[in-house]
Amino acid sequence: MTDTTTRPSVSELTEIAHRLRRRMMRMAADKGEGYIAQGLGIADMLAAVYWSELQFDAERLDDPDRDRFLLSTGHYSIALYAVLAELGVLTDEETATYALNGSDLPMSAFDETPGVEITSGSLGHGLGQGVGMALGLRLKGSPATVYVELSDGELQEGSTWESAMAASSFALDGLWALVDCNGIQADGPMVMDIESVAVKWSAFGWSVEEVNGNDMAEIVAAFAALRDKPGPKAIILRTTPGWGVPTIVARDRAHFVRVHEDEWTKLLAELEENHG
Numbered sequence: 505m506t507d508t509t510t511r512p513s514v515s516e517l518t519e520i521a522h523r524l525r526r527r528m529m530r531m532a533a534d535k536g537e538g539y540i541a542q543g544l545g546i547a548d549m550l551a552a553v554y555w556s557e558l559q560f561d562a563e564r565l566d567d568p569d570r571d572r573f574l575l576s577t578g579h580y581s582i583a584l585y586a587v588l589a590e591l592g593v594l595t596d597e598e599t600a601t602y603a604l605n606g607s608d609l610p611m612s613a614f615d616e617t618p619g620v621e622i623t624s625g626s627l628g629h630g631l632g633q634g635v636g637m638a639l640g641l642r643l644k645g646s647p648a649t650v651y652v653e654l655s656d657g658e659l660q661e662g663s664t665w666e667s668a669m670a671a672s673s674f675a676l677d678g679l680w681a682l683v684d685c686n687g688i689q690a691d692g693p694m695v696m697d698i699e700s701v702a703v704k705w706s707a708f709g710w711s712v713e714e715v716n717g718n719d720m721a722e723i724v725a726a727f728a729a730l731r732d733k734p735g736p737k738a739i740i741l742r743t744t745p746g747w748g749v750p751t752i753v754a755r756d757r758a759h760f761v762r763v764h765e766d767e768w769t770k771l772l773a774e775l776e777e778n779h780g
Contacts, residue, residue: 511556512555512556514720517548517551517552517555517556517720518548518551518720520551520555520590521548521550522547522748522775522779523590524547524550524551524586524587524590525543525544525586525747525748525775526772526776527586527590527599528540528543528544528547528583528586529544529749529768529771529772529775530599530600530772531582531586531599531602531603532582532602532603532763533768533772534765534768535602535604539579539580539582539611540746540752540763541745541746541752541753541755542577542579542583542684542686542688542745543582543583543586544583544746544747544748544749544752545684545717545718545744545745545746545747546583546653546717546743547583547586547747547748548717548718548743548747549653549684549717549739549741549743550584550587551720552720552723552727553573554573554587554591556724556727557649557651557727558571558573558649558651559571559649560591562591562592562593562619565593565618568644568646569641569646569647569648570648571648571649571650571651572621572637572648572649572650572651573621573651573652574621574622574624574630574634574650574651574652574653575620575621575622575653576624576628576629576630576631576652576655576658577653577654577658577684578612578613578623578624578625579611579612579625580653581609581610581611581612581613581620582602582603582611584613584620585599585602585609585613586599588617588618588619588620591619593618593619594609594617594618594619612624612625627658627661627663628654628658628660628661628662628663628664629663630652630653630654630658631652631654631658631667631671631681632663632664632667632670633652634650634652634667634679635667635670635671635674635676635679637650638650638678638679639674639676641678642676642677642678649678649679649680650678650679651680652679652680652681652682653682653684654681654682654683655683655684655685655686655689656684656685656686656687656689656694656698656701657688657689657690659683659698659701659704660689660694660695660696660698665708668681668705668708668736669708671709671710671735672708672709672710672735672736673709675734675735675736676735677734677735679736679737680730680736680737680738680739681705681710681736681737681738682738682739682741683701683705683738683739683741684717684741684743685701685717685740685741685742686742686743686744686745688745701714701740702714702738705738705740709735710735710737710738711730711733711734711736711737711738712730712738712739712740713725713726713729713738713739713740714739714742715739715740715741716741717741717743718743718744718747723739726739727739748775748778748779749771749774749775749778750774750778751767751770751774752771
């Protein structure tokens, strides 16, 4: 069970994030293409959430009073699978099948997978589901918290802002939005000017912190600054797709990253060389 009474240090969380990146790279190897860049980008946030904030018990995945993490951008599933494998929910044998025909671990996550709370996508529905869950938990008197990861691309969806307004209106103390701002959407760079993201969330009544999403110390400090604030809370994370592997960072900021079969050994070595 994740123990948030004694929180890991920044260096410990950084090491966990590296292990997540290593898992993702091994899962993606030889697949030819995929969403590896986004997964590498949010590894730091996931390490902070699952090992320092969210109460998680691999033996009680159906506990009605469990904390919940919702991955709204379903194509980031490789990152969530890496977390669940690191926590013992998924096996190495299962993660090796990632994205293969017939696998239970597709490129976009489905809620049939243990530890995956919602079937998600890129249409801006995750936050609305999070609002509903947070409301339901409060009505039941549950102390559980709901964390929703969503992307800057989803900020172009009206349903996201309707949900943000509802969360503030209902004063949902147990709801967090973790907004991955990496500047890309389905076919390349963002097409709409969504700035200033932090100002907009604040205007909708949320308590907000904006951080470098690949700097663990900043992420940890943001959680600490917001933890006791009333109402819904948002952390705006400015992430770099492919973080930790410079060759992937240097690729065009496309939704899909294509990696040739003979590149994986070099890229895995690059990840280890850039650690720390």
